[in-house]
Structures are given as C-alpha cells and as structure tokens.
Amino acid sequence: MTVLAVTGDATTTTCVALAAAWPVDDDDVVVLEADPSGGSLAAWLDTPATPTLGTIVASAGTSAPLADTVSSMTHHSAAGIRFIAAPVRGIPARRAIDEAVTTVVPTLASSPTIVLADVGSATPVGPIVRWASTVVVVHRQTGRSAAAESVRLERLLERIEQVAVHDADLVVAVIGADPFEPNEIESLVESNVASRVAAHVVLADDPLSAAVVCGRTGVSAKRLQRLPLMRSAAAATHRMRLTLQEPVR
Amino acid sequence: MTDTRSRSTSTVAATPVTDSVPGRGFRPPSRHRNRIALGALLAAVAIGGNAWVYSDLDDASAVIQVVRDVPAGAQITADMLRTTDVDADSTVNLVPGERLDALIGRYAKVRLVSGSLITAETLQDVPLVRPGGAIVAIQVAEGTLPIGLRERVPVLLVVGGSTDEEAPTTVTGRVVGLPTATTSGLGVESLSVEVELVDAPRIAAADDVRVVLVEPSEDPATAISTTSEDPEP
Numbered sequence: 001m002t003v004l005a006v007t008g009d010a011t012t013t014t015c016v017a018l019a020a021a022w023p024v025d026d027d028d029v030v031v032l033e034a035d036p037s038g039g040s041l042a043a044w045l046d047t048p049a050t051p052t053l054g055t056i057v058a059s060a061g062t063s064a065p066l067a068d069t070v071s072s073m074t075h076h077s078a079a080g081i082r083f084i085a086a087p088v089r090g091i092p093a094r095r096a097i098d099e100a101v102t103t104v105v106p107t108l109a110s111s112p113t114i115v116l117a118d119v120g121s122a123t124p125v126g127p128i129v130r131w132a133s134t135v136v137v138v139h140r141q142t143g144r145s146a147a148a149e150s151v152r153l154e155r156l157l158e159r160i161e162q163v164a165v166h167d168a169d170l171v172v173a174v175i176g177a178d179p180f181e182p183n184e185i186e187s188l189v190e191s192n193v194a195s196r197v198a199a200h201v202v203l204a205d206d207p208l209s210a211a212v213v214c215g216r217t218g219v220s221a222k223r224l225q226r227l228p229l230m231r232s233a234a235a236a237t238h239r240m241r242l243t244l245q246e247p248v249r
Numbered sequence: 250m251t252d253t254r255s256r257s258t259s260t261v262a263a264t265p266v267t268d269s270v271p272g273r274g275f276r277p278p279s280r281h282r283n284r285i286a287l288g289a290l291l292a293a294v295a296i297g298g299n300a301w302v303y304s305d306l307d308d309a310s311a312v313i314q315v316v317r318d319v320p321a322g323a324q325i326t327a328d329m330l331r332t333t334d335v336d337a338d339s340t341v342n343l344v345p346g347e348r349l350d351a352l353i354g355r356y357a358k359v360r361l362v363s364g365s366l367i368t369a370e371t372l373q374d375v376p377l378v379r380p381g382g383a384i385v386a387i388q389v390a391e392g393t394l395p396i397g398l399r400e401r402v403p404v405l406l407v408v409g410g411s412t413d414e415e416a417p418t419t420v421t422g423r424v425v426g427l428p429t430a431t432t433s434g435l436g437v438e439s440l441s442v443e444v445e446l447v448d449a450p451r452i453a454a455a456d457d458v459r460v461v462l463v464e465p466s467e468d469p470a471t472a473i474s475t476t477s478e479d480p481e482p
Contacts, residue, residue: 020275079276217278
C-alpha cells in the first residue's frame with residue numbers, strides 16, 4: 001500500500017511539490033486530488049477540467065478493468081505532473097470522493113503506483129486516509145503572531161490525533177519558521193501527541209515556488225529547482241521514501 | 250507519552266540530503282519562446298529598416314566651398330577653398346570635393362562670395378585679361394553707376410563731352426571688378442574695366458568717364474575658357 005495522504009494546510013501545493021521533487025525517477029507517482037472542497041490542479045497545471053475522479057467513479061461499473069480506466073483518465077500535465085483531478089466544485093467532489101474510497105482508491109492502493117492523495121484541510125479528515133500507508137500532516141505558519149499561531153498549533157495537535165487512529169505512519173511537515181522554529185513545533189508535537197510520529201520534515205515558505213506550482217509563468221524549470229520550496233521538498237521526499245521502505249508502525 | 254518520545258523520530262535535518270537531489274522535476278509553463286523570438290525578430294527588422302532608411306537619407310557628399318571672397322579674375326589658391334559635406338540633389342551643379350586640387354591655379358570668372366559653393370562655370374583656366382586687352386581702373390562719382398552692373402558684363406565708356414567744343418567718344422569694355430564699399434571721402438568709386446589695349450591710355454588719362462550698361466554679349470574670356478575646360482564638370 002503506497003498511498004501518502006496529505007492533509008492540513010496548503011495540501012495541493014505540497015502534493016505537487018512532493019511529486020515534482022520525488023527522488024526516484026523510476027517510481028510511478030500520481031497525485032490524487034481528493035479535497036472535499038473541490039479540485040484545482042486541472043486549472044493550475046493547464047489541463048482539461050475533465051475527466052475527473054467523478055468520471056472514473058462513474059466508469060467503475062463498466063466491463064473495462066478499473067486500473068485501465070484510472071490510467072486512461074489520469075492527466076499528464078506539461079509540467080510533468082500526473083494527477084487525477086477532482087471535480088472543481090465541492091458537492092460533486094465530495095460525492096466522487098465518497099464513491100472513490102470503495103472503488104478507485106483500493107485499486108490505486110494495490111498498484112505499485114505511489115499515490116500522493118490531497119485530502120485537503122477538512123476535519124474530520126476524509127475517509128481516504130484509511131488507505132494511506134503514510135499520512136502527512138502539513139502545518140503552515142502564518143507568521144501573524146505567536147498568540148495566533150499557538151491557537152493554530154492546538155488545531156494541529158487535534159488533527160494529528162485524528163489521523164493517528166489510522167494504521168499509518170505519521171509525518172508532520174511544517175512550512176515556515178516564524179514565529180516558531182520547526183524544532184519547537186516538533187517538541188510540542190512529541191510532548192503532546194501520544195502516537196508515534198515517523199518523521200518531522202520542514203518545507204520552506206516560498207511564495208514564488210508556490211505561485212509557479214499554481215501556474216505562474218516566468219520562472220524556468222532550472223531556477224525552480226534551486227528555489228527553497230523545491231530544495232526542501234526534495235529533502236522531505238527523500239525522508240518519506242525511507243519511511244515507505246521502513247515503516248515504523 | 251514518554252514511551253512515544255523514547256522512540257526515535259527523525260527530521261530532515263538529520264537526513265543528509267544534498268543539493269544535488271534533482272527530483273522528478275516540475276516544468277513551469279513556457280515563456281512563449283516562439284512569441285519572444287518573433288518579437289525579437291520584428292524588433293531586429295524594425296531597427297534594421299530604420300537604420301537603412303536613415304542611412305539612405307544621409308546622402309551627404311563632399312563639394313567645394315569658397316572660404317573667402319575671391320574677386321573676378323583672381324587666381325585660385327589653396328587657402329580660398331575647402332571641401333564640405335552637403336546633401337544636395339544630384340541635379341545641383343556642384344564640384345565634387347575630390348577635384349579640389351584641380352581647381353588650384355584656375356581663375357575666377359566672377360566674384361566668388363565667401364561661403365558659397367563652387368560651380369564649374371565660375372572658374373576658367375586662363376586669366377580674364379585676354380591678349381590685346383588691358384584692365385583700367387576708372388573713378389566715377391558715387392551714384393553714377395547704372396543699376397544692374399555686374400562683373401563680366403559689357404559696358405560703354407563715354408569720355409569727354411563736358412564742353413561744347415569737345416565731342417564725346419566711346420570705348421567698349423567689360424567690367425571685371427565692381428566697387429567695394431565706398432571708403433573715399435570724395436564720394437567716388439573705383440571700377441575696373443577691361444578694354445582694348447590701344448584704348449587703355451585714353452581711358453586712364455580721362456578725367457570724366459561715364460559708364461553705360463549695354464546689351465549683354467558673349468564674353469570672349471568665357472568662350473576661351475569653355476573650349477579649354479575638361480569635359481568633366
């Protein structure tokens with residue numbers, strides 16, 4: 001089972017960054033948009049809005065093997081990212097995700113494909129987490145104030161506890177270093193969460209890279225690779241791949 | 250919780266990941282390189298076109314200019330002329346600058362005013378005083394010269410006739426030098442006239458000479474010059 005569910009803040013950007021920075025070219029990496037609030041990647045990566053996860057779910061009852069259907073309806077963006085798009089609007093997206101949990105996701109989980117599932121920031125965390133071998137909880141510091149960030153950290157702890165009930169390795173990814181250093185947050189998590197955290201990773205708060213992932217032009221691929229987000233994502237994926245190879249559960 | 254924390258957790262900082270980790274890569278949307286190339290090409294064409302048009306407009310060529318006043322008949326010396334660049338239509342009668350040396354030693358047919366451009370017809374190869382001729386300076390009262398008097402125009406010089414006993418006589422001549430600004434306190438002007446050599450003493454000795462402007466005629470000096478000039482203007 002090679003589903004990495006990404007939940008929390010900035011999940012879509014994080015998923016694309018992780019997919020782009022995945023350290024082994026031979027790995028088959030696909031981003032699965034499963035955000036109940038709706039899909040964005042088709043617009044970000046300039047591909048047609050359809051087919052979507054809903055299209056795949058609707059095709060699940062046909063005679064064609066579902067794996068082939070999934071493969072044929074996976075978007076291949078010019079940016080090099082392969083992804084399964086969610087419907088843009090929230091209601092059809094939620095319906096598609098609910099259906100996909102019992103059809104598409106098990107098919108993906110049983111394949112050798114590494115699935116980076118963007119499950120969004122909704123709480124409780126979506127049902128796809130049940131199929132995940134690793135859950136990445138992303139916390140992005142807003143940098144507004146220590147008091148405001150303390151409140152958000154409480155919610156981070158709550159989210160970690162929610163996902164910790166599933167049989168998956170837990171990775172906490174912190175974006176940004178202001179107002180708290182990542183190691184402070186790591187200490188906080190370790191001292192307040194009973195569940196085991198397999199790894200703590202840090203992602204750079206890099207608005208330019210995030211904008212490029214969203215479709216901004218004017219930054220070359222070579223320059224993007226040198227920007228902080230992609231460099232930190234490379235380090236993070238390296239660590240996550242080790243977790244996949246040596247689960248700590 | 251203590252038990253949990255006793256298990257080792259790892260962070261990225263503890264993982265030696267080098268900068269050389271390339272990842273799968275993300276190819277951002279292109280910068281429309283074709284459009285950039287097309288724009289650069291159009292800019293280059295526009296710049297080249299403008300350069301061509303303006304270089305074509307700047308069609309100046311060297312011609313010969315007079316740098317100081319040269320009276321008619323004077324022999325041209327190097328300090329009288331220079332070359333200058335002008336953008337003139339090809340139909341304008343000018344002497345190319347490369348012919349400057351060829352003009353040295355020739356003679357001015359007419360007065361050449363400082364700053365004017367030389368034309369081939371204003372110079373000749375021989376002196377203005379032809380064989381058998383002479384230049385006589387006569388003094389005339391200010392205001393007695395006829396209107397329209399110019400260098401190389403024919404004139405009739407009337408000598409005598411101021412008394413009843415003396416009949417006036419006439420001598421034909423050709424003006425070679427006009428009076429400059431009057432400097433005499435007596436109110437007279439000096440006029441240089443080319444006459445036949447035999448008439449020169451009588452004109453020079455006369456006290457009262459009047460000048461009559463007559464019908465223009467062919468200038469013998471110019472005729473000689475025309476036949477002796479090289480065909481190139």
